[in-house]
Amino acid sequence: MTDKTDKTDKTDMTNKEVQQNQQTTANQTTDSTDSNLANFTGMPSLETLWQEQRTKGSDGFYSMYITAAKTAQTIIQNNLDLLMQQAGSLNVAVAEFVEADTAVDQLKERWGFLQKTLEEVANTTRIVKTTLGAYADAAVSVQKLEAGGFTEQYILHRKEELGMQNGDLTKLLVEFSRYAQTLLDALISESKTADLIKKQGNAGDANHKVQMALYQSWLQHAFEVNKILEGRLVFISGLLESLKKDLTTLQVSKMEQDVQERARQVAARRYKAKVEDVTDYDDLEGQYRNRYDEDGNLIGVDEGGTGGNRRGWQVVIVMAAIVLAVIAYFVLKR
Known part of the structure; x- marks a missing residue:
């Protein structure tokens, strides 16, 4: 009887050691993951852009605007990468649970919902990056039009259009960053829950319903982000279309000038030939x-x-x- 008990104890110890080793591997990524996403200070205000123009000229306006847009793209992509890294760690931890268990089933249900949320965040990240790229392209287009000789009043109007959008862009990026940070916190929390279940065995989670309700409430947060994003997309689409037409006009005008200059040179050569023929x-x-x-x-x-x-x-x-x-x-x- 004692021998059987000893064997059972040794088996339990072996299983616990295996679980601890597996959890250690799964937690290596979690422990190395920063619990905070990078903060975004926002796009520069119109007044800040004007100040930059007074200091560094018109090119300073465009440079600050384009740099801010590209910086925002980098930040939100890095934040998404961090989310994916933490999600990968949680996925490994959840996959290690083989036997059916109430706490495990609840954890898997929450993890399934978080996966869908992460997919939504990843999709929104791509759209936000595209939107920021479109605004940067618009700034480049206005810069080309200014260099091409468009009127000062026209350029002023276009710059104001871009600068006045920055308030809504900043709001969008800040809200989206908060949304992503909330998701990261949830992933880290669920990773800790998985670790706790492994250590305590069949331990139910009394907060399961509360957590699910909280996660589902994020859908409203996602809706607000998408609503702001939709407005920015509608605006920038119209602006880019208008700028495209203006750039076409500029190109046609430049071609006409080139043709006129060519015709002038030909006429001058013909006149010279006629003068020489007189002698x-x-x-x-x-x-x-x-x-x-x-x-x-x-x-x-x-x-x-x-x-x-x-x-x-x-x-x-x-x-x-x-x-x-x-x-x-x-x-x-x-």
Whole structure:
């Protein structure tokens, strides 16, 4: 009887050691995970952007705006990565429970709901990053339009449009960060619950219903975030479409200017060719005349002196030789 008891105790100790080793492995990620997500201070206000412009010029306005948008993208992506890391740790802990148990079943139910919430957060993160990228693209477009010579009043209006959106963008990002932080806290808490169940065995969770009600209340929080996000998407979509048309106008205008400049150069070359044609280069030995095609491109050079002036001198020389020959004839005849 004593031997059987000893064997049972040894078996229980072995099982506990295995569970402890498994939990230690699962908790390595949990222990290394920061319990706080990175805080986002918000997009710069319009006044802050104007101050930056007064200090560093118009490019300073755009640089601050674009940098803030990209920084926000990085922060929310890092926060999502942290959530995924903690969720992975909890998933390992939950998967280790094999036997049916009330506490385990309740934990798995809550974990299933948190998984769906995490999927929603991941999807929202992608949309928020896309939205921030769109606002940064809008700032780049306005900068191009300013460089392209659009009126000062137009550029001022576009900058005000971008800056005035920052309040709602900041509200969106802050609310979303809080939502993500709440989820992270829940994941960490459930990881601790899993650890407690493993240590205490069949221990029911009296707060299961309360926790489920709390998790479900987050759906309203998610709805508020999506509502703000939808408004920002509607605005930026319209703004980008308008800026796209303006950029097209700028490109067409630039093409027209290039065509006009090309036509001016062609006309100038043709005029030069006509002026050169007025002079009889055949009569001007040692002079050169450029030849152009129909588009005014230089295609060759003609050397002068093939006639006219050169032929005139040839006639004079021949006539002089004849006169000298006649004189010599009469002199010799005498």
